[in-house]
Amino acid sequence: xxFIYPRESLSVYPKHLSPEYKSTVKRSPSKPLIIMPHTLSExxxxxxxxxxxxxxxxxxxxxxxxxxxxxxxxxxxxVYDEDKRPVADTLVEIWQANACGxxxxxxxxxxxxxxxxFTGAGRTVTDKNGxxxxxxxxxxxxxxxxxxxAWRPNHIHFSVFGQSFVxxxxxxxxxxxxxxxxxxxxxxSVTDEKARLRMVSSFDxxxxxxxxxxxxxxxxxxxxxxxxxxxxxxx
Numbered sequence: 001x002x003f004i005y006p007r008e009s010l011s012v013y014p015k016h017l018s019p020e021y022k023s024t025v026k027r028s029p030s031k032p033l034i035i036m037p038h039t040l041s042e043x044x045x046x047x048x049x050x051x052x053x054x055x056x057x058x059x060x061x062x063x064x065x066x067x068x069x070x071x072x073x074x075x076x077x078x079v080y081d082e083d084k085r086p087v088a089d090t091l092v093e094i095w096q097a098n099a100c101g102x103x104x105x106x107x108x109x110x111x112x113x114x115x116x117x118f119t120g121a122g123r124t125v126t127d128k129n130g131x132x133x134x135x136x137x138x139x140x141x142x143x144x145x146x147x148x149x150a151w152r153p154n155h156i157h158f159s160v161f162g163q164s165f166v167x168x169x170x171x172x173x174x175x176x177x178x179x180x181x182x183x184x185x186x187x188x189s190v191t192d193e194k195a196r197l198r199m200v201s202s203f204d205x206x207x208x209x210x211x212x213x214x215x216x217x218x219x220x221x222x223x224x225x226x227x228x229x230x231x232x233x234x235x
Contacts, residue, residue, distance in 0.1 A: 021185035022146050052091055058124035060094075060136040068118035070099025070137035074207065074215040075173070078130045079160055082224030086130025092220075093123040093159040094134055101142030110142045135213070141180060153180040153187060162222045171228050173218045174200045190229045198228050 018024045061067055075094075079087040097103050097120060100112035104119055118137065126132045141151045155172045162168055174187065181187055190196045201216040208215040220228045 018185060018189040020147075021189050024189075053123050053125050058122050058132075058134050060118065060120065060122045060134065062135075063119055063122075064117040066117040068098065068115045068137050070115075070118075070140075072135070072213040073138050074133065074135055074204075074209065074213050075156065075201070075218060076131065076133040076204075076207065076215065077201075077218040077220060079126050079132065079162070080130060080219065080221045081162070082222065082227070084221070084226070086126075086128075087162055087222065088126055088128045088130055090126050090130075090163065091123060091159075091161045092126060092132045093121070094136070094156050095121045096136065096156045097139040097142055099137050099140050101140030112140070112142070138175070146185060151180055151183070153178040153184050158218075158220065160220055160222065169220065169222050169228060169230060171220070171230055172199060173216075175216065176200055176203055192229075195227075195229045198226070 056062055061072060079090055079092065081087050095103075097108075098112075098115045098118045100115070102108060102110050102112040102114055104114065120139075122134055122136065124132050124134065136156070139154050139156060141154055144150055144152050154175050157170070157172055159170045160168065172186075174181070187196065187199070190199070198221070201218040204215040204217040206215075207217070222228075
């Protein structure tokens with residue numbers, strides 16, 4: 001891992017103040033940020049791995065007695081560091097809405113049904129080549145009240161810990177061709193177009209399983225010029 005703070009990666013972060021994304025008006029910093037040098041402990045740990053994952057945690061369709069409703073999909077990809085080297089044995093976690101666009105938590109008041117066979121959370125550890133894989137259902141779009149007729153595009157939240165504290169990344173994976181992209185201020189808070197596209201998965205016909213599930217590929221770069229943009233919001 002490079003022990004230099006990747007200043008180039010700052011350009012892929014969402015703006016702290018995006019007026020169209022209303023909650024940023026109150027919570028954005030009012031003064032310039034101060035970039036602090038990283039300590040040795042931040043650059044070397046902590047790391048999370050196999051002890052945090054149980055067998056089957058990466059299959060969100062098998063966590064209950066029955067199968068969830070919705071379109072079954074495979075989501076896979078690789079995790080890379082800033083030098084585009086695969087990151088092995090790193091914890092990858094996802095959470096998402098169900099096929100109707102409803103999360104399993106009390107704050108979500110979207111009038112859509114909960115699925116008793118879908119919790120919407122999973123985890124796995126990358127293999128020696130930095131590869132990960134999940135089986136889940138495609139999440140639905142949902143209203144979120146930011147502006148009149150505001151809907152969030154279909155997306156899956158990702159958390160990747162990497163090899164140290166500073167390489168942890170929280171982001172959102174979107175699906176190609178979503179018609180809601182132009183209207184979503186969270187997606188568009190990343191102003192660099194190339195960076196935004198790094199949050200959009202690609203359809204993977206080669207790894208689609210016939211008569212069973214479509215597949216989408218989502219590679220994640222933890223730091224550097226090609227970093228996957230950070231999206232920490234729970235919407």
